[in-house]
Amino acid sequence: MIDVYPDLESLSRAAAALLVRQANLAVAARGRFSVALAGGATPRRTYELLAAPPLKDQAPWDRMHVFWGDERCVPLNDSRSNARLAKEAWLDHVPIPGTQIHPMNCAPDPAAAARQYEAQLREFFAGQPPRLDLVLLGLGHDGHTASLFPGTAVLKEGERWAAPVYLAEADLHRVTLTAPLINQAAVVAFLVAGGAKAGVLREVLHGPRDPARLPAQLIQPQTGELRWLADLAAAGSLP
Ligand code: 6PG
Numbered sequence: 001m002i003d004v005y006p007d008l009e010s011l012s013r014a015a016a017a018l019l020v021r022q023a024n025l026a027v028a029a030r031g032r033f034s035v036a037l038a039g040g041a042t043p044r045r046t047y048e049l050l051a052a053p054p055l056k057d058q059a060p061w062d063r064m065h066v067f068w069g070d071e072r073c074v075p076l077n078d079s080r081s082n083a084r085l086a087k088e089a090w091l092d093h094v095p096i097p098g099t100q101i102h103p104m105n106c107a108p109d110p111a112a113a114a115r116q117y118e119a120q121l122r123e124f125f126a127g128q129p130p131r132l133d134l135v136l137l138g139l140g141h142d143g144h145t146a147s148l149f150p151g152t153a154v155l156k157e158g159e160r161w162a163a164p165v166y167l168a169e170a171d172l173h174r175v176t177l178t179a180p181l182i183n184q185a186a187v188v189a190f191l192v193a194g195g196a197k198a199g200v201l202r203e204v205l206h207g208p209r210d211p212a213r214l215p216a217q218l219i220q221p222q223t224g225e226l227r228w229l230a231d232l233a234a235a236g237s238l239p
Contacts, residue, residue: 002205002228004235008193011231012045015191018227019050019134020059022187026133027060034124036067036177038136038146039082042191046136047090061096065124069137069182070147071104073113073164073173080172110164110173117162117175130161131224132185135177139192143200143214147176150213154178179218186224190216195233202237 005011019035026033037043049055072080083103091101102120106113121130137145147165148155154163154176161181165174182188192201204216205228211217219226 001226002230002235002238005229005231007231007233008042008045011191011193011229012043012049015043015046015136015189015229016049016055018187018189018229019046019136020055022134023059023064026186027063032063032065033060033134034065034067034132036069036132036135036182036185037082037086038069038138038191039071039085040138040140042138042193043136044085044089046191047086051090051093056094059094061094064096065100065102066091066096067102067121067132067177068104069135069145070165070174070176071106073106073110073175075107076103076105104162104175106164106173106175110166110175114160114162114164114175118160121161121181130181130184132181133187135182135185135188137182137188137190137216137219139190139197139200139204139216141196141200143204143216145190145216145219146182147174148179148215148218150215155212155215155218179215182219183221184224185221187227188219188221188224189227189229190219191229192234193231195236197230197234198237201228201230201234202239206239 023033071082074080157178
């Protein structure tokens with residue numbers, strides 16, 4: 001299901017409202033809400049809106065548990081850090097208990113960090129199915145999402161919930177949640193904005209199925225809901 005918004009601002013308002021709505025539903029049903037955040041530039045405005053009224057006053061912050069969909073393995077104060085983005089724009093401004101915010105911190109050792117992250121998730125889900133209430137994702141120009149990049153071994157990962165990824169061209173290590181884990185989520189929402197994404201969005205949604213080339217096509221929630229939030233510019237090439 002795709003919802004098209006006039007611009008990034010209205011897309012961000014919808015995404016922030018979706019998070020608050022899902023949080024209140026999850027807390028009412030199960031007493032807590034778990035979300036995995038997207039990195040990159042697109043979600044910044046969404047995060048800023050969550051740190052300001054009215055949404056800031058409508059969310060069950062004390063019952064919220066924040067994970068990341070992926071992280072660049074750089075120091076937390078590095079401008080490329082996804083955790084830094086979310087903390088500066090949002091998390092440092094709302095009263096989520098620090099013990100409920102789980103950055104990936106993979107700079108020292110990506111492989112160890114991926115194992116530790118999976119252990120944190122297993123502890124959080126305590127033997128129950130790892131059903132994140134909401135996963136926010138972006139879409140890269142090359143069809144990647146989280147750090148599921150074309151041509152990387154993690155695309156074939158069928159068991160692990162988190163894995164290290166090395167991007168040679170950027171000489172950058174990352175850790176990502178895997179498709180098997182993301183696909184167990186209750187709601188997965190892609191946030192896609194800008195004309196530069198129009199071609200890849202059309203390919204992912206309407207092109208031939210080729211997840212090795214377009215890893216975003218791996219994201220097919222088993223029982224959960226898949227939502228696409230796009231602005232008019234990104235949706236411009238859709239039939
Ligand atoms: C990352 C992100 C990545 C991002 C896309 C889109 O760490 O790079 O998780 O998957 O969502 O690359 O990025 P933009 O929103 O900056 O276009």
